[in-house]
Amino acid sequence: MDPQNIHRCFAALRVAIPEPKTELNYDSPFQLLVAVVLSAQSTDKAVNACTRTLFAAAPTPEAMVILGEDGIKAHIHRLGLFNAKARHVHALSRQLLALHDGEVPADRKALEALPGVGRKTANVVLNTEFGQPTIAVDTHIFRVGNRTGIAPGKTPLAVEQALLAAVPAEYRQDAHHLLILHGRYTCTARRPHCGHCPIFPCCEWPDKHRWAAESSPGGA
DNA sequence: ATCCCGAGGG
DNA sequence: CCCTCTGGAT
Numbered sequence: 436m437d438p439q440n441i442h443r444c445f446a447a448l449r450v451a452i453p454e455p456k457t458e459l460n461y462d463s464p465f466q467l468l469v470a471v472v473l474s475a476q477s478t479d480k481a482v483n484a485c486t487r488t489l490f491a492a493a494p495t496p497e498a499m500v501i502l503g504e505d506g507i508k509a510h511i512h513r514l515g516l517f518n519a520k521a522r523h524v525h526a527l528s529r530q531l532l533a534l535h536d537g538e539v540p541a542d543r544k545a546l547e548a549l550p551g552v553g554r555k556t557a558n559v560v561l562n563t564e565f566g567q568p569t570i571a572v573d574t575h576i577f578r579v580g581n582r583t584g585i586a587p588g589k590t591p592l593a594v595e596q597a598l599l600a601a602v603p604a605e606y607r608q609d610a611h612h613l614l615i616l617h618g619r620y621t622c623t624a625r626r627p628h629c630g631h632c633p634i635f636p637c638c639e640w641p642d643k644h645r646w647a648a649e650s651s652p653g654g655a
Numbered sequence: 656a657t658c659c660c661g662a663g664g665g
Numbered sequence: 666c667c668c669t670c671t672g673g674a675t
Contacts, residue, residue, distance in 0.1 A: 471672095472672090472673090474670090474672085475659095475672035476659085476661090476669085476670055476671090476673095477662085477670060477671080477672095478662075478669090479670090479671065480663090513662070514660090514662085515660050515662070515670080516661080517660075519659050519660085519673085520659090523673085550673095551673065553673045555671080572671095573671035574670070574672090575671060576671080591672095618671085619671080624670085625665070625668085625669080
């Protein structure tokens with residue numbers, strides 16, 4: 436996709452998605468980090484539901500260690516992969532205390548060295564908590580990047596690099612947020628809502644017209 | 656490439 | 666019933 440068209444897409448997204456709209460505001464980088472670790476292969480709703488009670492019981496790494504793996508499980512057992520996630524959150528909390536004085540490091544290498552934290556999670560923390568212009572490529576962003584033609588790539592890393600190269604500087608800080616909400620609510624996996632898509636005119640997806648009819652405000 | 660492993664949507 | 670959901674580690 437040519438640069439001017441990409442610029443058009445982000446301008447349209449910014450108008451359509453005005454507010455940060457964080458459905459749940461976390462008190463600390465630690466809580467955000469835990470929430471992102473829990474979000475693997477889980478819906479945002481499910482994660483928000485269990486983090487509410489989890490952080491009420493254990494808001495800090497210290498409290499999380501005391502709560503223990505089984506205590507953590509009691510809060511997140513409705514999530515998929517809850518066994519591994521409880522283990523990761525517990526180990527991660529201990530490691531923060533042991534190596535980083537209980538603080539979440541603002542460094543990619545240190546973040547990725549934590550249990551259950553990979554490139555995607557590190558990018559979210561770096562962007563959300565430390566203001567770095569990273570783009571965390573999850574399934575939503577991967578799909579949107581490829582489907583629209585904004586940032587095609589065969590792997591998440593390829594899409595991330597394509598985005599870093601293609602996104603105009605003025606949108607780089609917000610790109611992650613804009614793309615993820617677009618994928619979550621409009622450019623959905625199974626049945627994209629092309630009928631009311633803000634970037635329909637600049638989208639290069641060959642099949643977009645097929646779904647526009649079905650999702651138009653008046654169509655099926 | 657495979658495991659982890661539950662809820663909700665279609 | 667099958668698939669997807671803001672993945673990461675082995």
